[in-house]
Amino acid sequence: MRLLSVIEFLGHFHPLLVHLPLGILLIALLLQWMSRKSKYVSLIPAIPVILLAGSCTAFASCITGYLLSISDDYDKSLVSWHMWMGIGVALVSLMLYAKEKNPAFAINKKMLSLGLLVLLMITGHLGGSLTHGSDYLTKPFKQIFNTDSIVNTTIKPISNVQESVVYTDIVTPILQTRCYSCHNANKQKGGLRMDEISLLMKGGKDGKIIMPGNAGESELIKRLLLPTDNEHHMPPKEKPQLTESQISLLHWWISNNADAQRKAKEFAQTDKEKFLLTALQTAPAVHNERTDIPATPVARADEKIIEQLKDRNILILPVAQNTNYLQANFVSDSMVDKKDLQLLVQLKQQLIWLKLHNTNTNDEALAAIGQLINLTRLDLSNTFITDKAISLLANITNLQYLNLSGTKITEAAVASLKKLPQLQSMYLYNTALSSKDKATIKQIFTKTTIDTGGYLVPFLKEDTTLVKEVTKKK
Structure with a gap:
């Protein structure tokens, strides 16, 4: 095992070294071509040195x-071709060096130079195919002409989601845009291919990643839910990440035995899944830039405070790369106390996303939350807040997303937030609001998308419930 680790460590130097011979040998060929002219004849002594460096x-x-x-x-086939072309580059460059040092060497110099250039191009192309996929050169043209490509990360809307085949029309596009780049026919990280259902179910070196009927024990879901800074999190943090909706849909598919043939209407669906499926029928809104991340730079947060929060099982992460703005998530700790809130307030300049879903957050906590004036996203769903202190949220003038689902708030409390100038989305399903209250709220918040739940999926004649009698063994 230790020997394999050493081999893997040394192998990881390849991406660092592989660009050196390409650049060095191309310079040697350029100098060789330029030295044919009398004014560049002084370059000739440098050519053998550069060729030797390139060959090494x-x-x-x-x-x-x-x-x-x-x-x-x-x-294997692509690797073999890439390897032999690379060996060819090394040997031909060494032969060209010998020719430069000894012109009497019985081989045509022009043919060597031309052959080296061709080998460099082929080797580089094969290396790019291994790393980025065999169509990496054509991807930009496919995007320009709007043809289908894995690189197109916008998933097309489904006209009738209930009639769609779940694996083909819902699961595959998610895997295609987020997983195929590392797990395809040309490259299988961890011995895993995900571009075919049989290979996906087979798993990789460490075993199966999908346990049909048991999403919670499926390695795929476990890896997706790990913090992005965890080395086992997938996709890697530098790659585009799956959304919560996409993870939920994968979880739903696996829980329904990861069936590759059945349609959505044949799968069990809770209100949450009905909502997620309905959303797939609408093309996602395209934004040129994120508005929930301030454009104004901010100083780095105090690392000591971040560490204290992490020690209290609170997930603190940057909201994006190359920014000091932070998000806080109580996914691992449902108990929010005064110490937690005091620490969060000390990050009020950097903290812009806060998720308190399914915690013991109550009206007393809203006094501290109201001080987090830079928040753009706040999730208070399934908490113990009431009308008593909800007006304190009106101080968070940058708030764009607010989730109050599963709470006991009333129409009057929600209306007190009408002066929030940037509020774009508000979620109010499973609350004490009546149908009349919901209609009133929508009239008050004319510029805000109000989600009150109550999604309806048409009843299909084909829908059936199969009841089986279970006979106990004697």
Whole structure:
């Protein structure tokens, strides 16, 4: 096991080394071409030195590339071609160096130079295919002409989601846009391919990633739910991440035995799943830039405070790359106390997203939450807040997203938030609001999308409930 770790470590130097021979040898060929002119004849002594450097780095790249190929999983045929072309680069560059040092060497110099250039191009292309997929060169053109491509991360809306095949029309686009880049025919990180259902169900080196009927024990879901800074989180934090809705849909599919043939209407659906499925029928809104992340830079937060919050099982993460703005999530701790709130208030300049879903948050806590004036997203769903102190949220003038679902708030309390200038979305399902109250709220918040639940899915004649009698064994 230790030897394999050393091999893997050395193999990971390949991406670092592989660009050196490409650049060095191309410079050597350029100087060789320029030296044909009398005014550049002074470059000739430098050419053998550069060729030797390029040849040495080419051999180093070949060795580390081989080690990488046996410690990770790539398409064997593509790896083989890439390896032999790389070896060809190393050998031809060494022969060209010998020719430069000894013009009497019996081989055509022009043919060597031309052959080296061709080998460099082929080797580089094959390496790009291994890393980015065989269509990496054509992807930009597919995007320009709006043809289908894995790189197109916008999933097309489904005209009739209940008639769609769940795996083909819902699961596959999610995996295609978030997982295929590392788990495809050319590259299989961890020995896992996800671009075919049989291979997806087979799993990788560490076993199966999907346990049909048991999403909670499925490694796929476990990895998706890990914090992004965890080394086992998937996709890697530098890659585009799945949304909560997409994870929920994958969880739903696996819980329904990960069936690859059945349609959505044949799967069990809670109100939550009905809502998520209905949302797939509408094309997602396209925003040129995020408005829930302030454009104004902010200083880094106090690391000591962040560490204290993490020690209290509170998830603190940046909201995006290259920003000091933070999000706080109580996903691992349902008990919010005064100490937690005091620490959060000390991050009020950097904290813009706060999720308190399913915690013991009550009216007393709203006094502290109201001080988090830079919040743009606040989730108070399924907490113990009431009308008593809800007006304190009116101080958070940057708030764009507010979730009050599953609370005991009334129409009067919600109306007290009407002066929030930037509120774009508010969720109010499973509250004490009557149908009349909901209509009133929508009239008050004319510029805000109000979600009050109550989604209806048409009843289909094909819908059936199968009841089986269970006979106990004697």
